[in-house]
Amino acid sequence: MRKSFLLFVAAPLLAEDTLSLREAVRLALKENGAVAAANAGVSASEARVEEARAGRLPKLNYSESYTRSNNPVFVFGALLTQHQFGPENFDIGMLNRPASLNNFQSLVTVDQSLYDAGQAKNTLKSAGLSHQMTQEEQRRTRMQVISGVVRAYYRVVLGAESLKAAEQALRSAEADLKRAESVRAAGMSTDVDVLSIRVHLASVTEQRIQRAAELDVAKSALNDALGLPLDTGHILATPLAPLDLPDLALASFEQDASAARPEARQTRIAADLAKVQSEAVRSALLPQVTFHGAFEADRQQFINKGGANWLASLGLHWNLFNGGADKARIEESTHWMERAHADEQRVDSAVRLEVRRAWADLRAAQQRIEVAKAAMAEAEESLRITQNRYEAGMSNVTDLLRNETAVLESRTRYLAAVHDQRLAATMLELAAGRLSPDSEVLN
Numbered sequence: 001m002r003k004s005f006l007l008f009v010a011a012p013l014l015a016e017d018t019l020s021l022r023e024a025v026r027l028a029l030k031e032n033g034a035v036a037a038a039n040a041g042v043s044a045s046e047a048r049v050e051e052a053r054a055g056r057l058p059k060l061n062y063s064e065s066y067t068r069s070n071n072p073v074f075v076f077g078a079l080l081t082q083h084q085f086g087p088e089n090f091d092i093g094m095l096n097r098p099a100s101l102n103n104f105q106s107l108v109t110v111d112q113s114l115y116d117a118g119q120a121k122n123t124l125k126s127a128g129l130s131h132q133m134t135q136e137e138q139r140r141t142r143m144q145v146i147s148g149v150v151r152a153y154y155r156v157v158l159g160a161e162s163l164k165a166a167e168q169a170l171r172s173a174e175a176d177l178k179r180a181e182s183v184r185a186a187g188m189s190t191d192v193d194v195l196s197i198r199v200h201l202a203s204v205t206e207q208r209i210q211r212a213a214e215l216d217v218a219k220s221a222l223n224d225a226l227g228l229p230l231d232t233g234h235i236l237a238t239p240l241a242p243l244d245l246p247d248l249a250l251a252s253f254e255q256d257a258s259a260a261r262p263e264a265r266q267t268r269i270a271a272d273l274a275k276v277q278s279e280a281v282r283s284a285l286l287p288q289v290t291f292h293g294a295f296e297a298d299r300q301q302f303i304n305k306g307g308a309n310w311l312a313s314l315g316l317h318w319n320l321f322n323g324g325a326d327k328a329r330i331e332e333s334t335h336w337m338e339r340a341h342a343d344e345q346r347v348d349s350a351v352r353l354e355v356r357r358a359w360a361d362l363r364a365a366q367q368r369i370e371v372a373k374a375a376m377a378e379a380e381e382s383l384r385i386t387q388n389r390y391e392a393g394m395s396n397v398t399d400l401l402r403n404e405t406a407v408l409e410s411r412t413r414y415l416a417a418v419h420d421q422r423l424a425a426t427m428l429e430l431a432a433g434r435l436s437p438d439s440e441v442l443n
Helices: 002-010 021-031 033-056 072-081 092-096 119-185 191-226 250-260 262-283 325-391 397-431
Strands: 059-069 101-115 288-299 306-317
Touching (some): 021 191, 033 119, 059 072, 072 092, 072 101, 119 191, 119 262, 119 325, 119 397, 191 397, 250 262, 250 325, 250 397, 262 325
Antiparallel strands (some): 059 101, 101 288, 288 306
16 A cells, blocks of 8 residues: 555656655654744743842943033032032132032942842742743644644545545446447347446546546645745655554543643643732732842043042831732732632643544544455445346446445545544643653654
């Protein structure tokens, strides 16, 4: 089956590279825009953590300014800070109407929080938890991209196999038409049989045209999932063959989903984040102590005629009353915590339900494969017998056409069952939070 599939897909694409499903997944994780966006989000959250960590360190600033004025207060103060004040500056006339004065000021300040009631610590915790949230979002995006690639990849493979089945049915219908014409020539049937088969041949031709169009769309959808130009060609190497899966324990998948699904982890992180934010709101009620230091140099000219001074101060800030806003914020944070815990329980139930749905779909698809495989073999054998009987004049055209249709339908159902089994296995891995570029379902 694999050899025939490769020949079918590769015929018009001899200059293209072979692409297995696993290679397609790795290519998508490299090229898909959703993955790039998720990676950028993680990098941004890492920078936010560093920003929060910097909140514990002192703030050092430097500024340079130039001022010129004849404002009496400005001139009097500037002369003092420049260390240029002399006895002549006590003259009443000069005090009231001083000449304009330049002041070049260089200022270095340092600010450090000595006690902030845990504000910086809570900010850092919040940033760290937000970073974990974006990491889980990144993992969820990667798994969704993988599942999307699997879906698009097998849609192309199914489309190619369905087109091949339609072409096979078309060849069989053409052969039936020749049989009917031979039987009519021998005087064993009428034009009715020939016309009936021609109608059937037209129907099969329409199906072949439709499936060819669907295959072209599926190829473009695969390129979209890979993050490549829509017209990029590929030779798909992974065949549409049933997976040989062992007995799967539902409980194991449910446990993994509860523990490993990004959505479940995000709700737990959200609960922790709500708790930290509640602590931050409460800590705002406590006093805060800060240190401020400054070194200042003031000069009449940029490099001379000046002096320097320094300043050091301690500050205490205590929010004693702000109209009840703090109380409201504390109440709000409590409700957000309640919501986070409720979301945690809701999401846990939802992911377990998804596991059960995917597990049931997989079991049903496996059973359908066996039924469809047996039905396809029986339909093919029935058609062979009917064709021989019709050629010998022992069967009518209605039986022939019914068997032709049954063969095409049974092949289509078998391919659909295999396709659904492959997707269901992938969806089960996704629902359990296990799906990765190394998952066995990509083999």
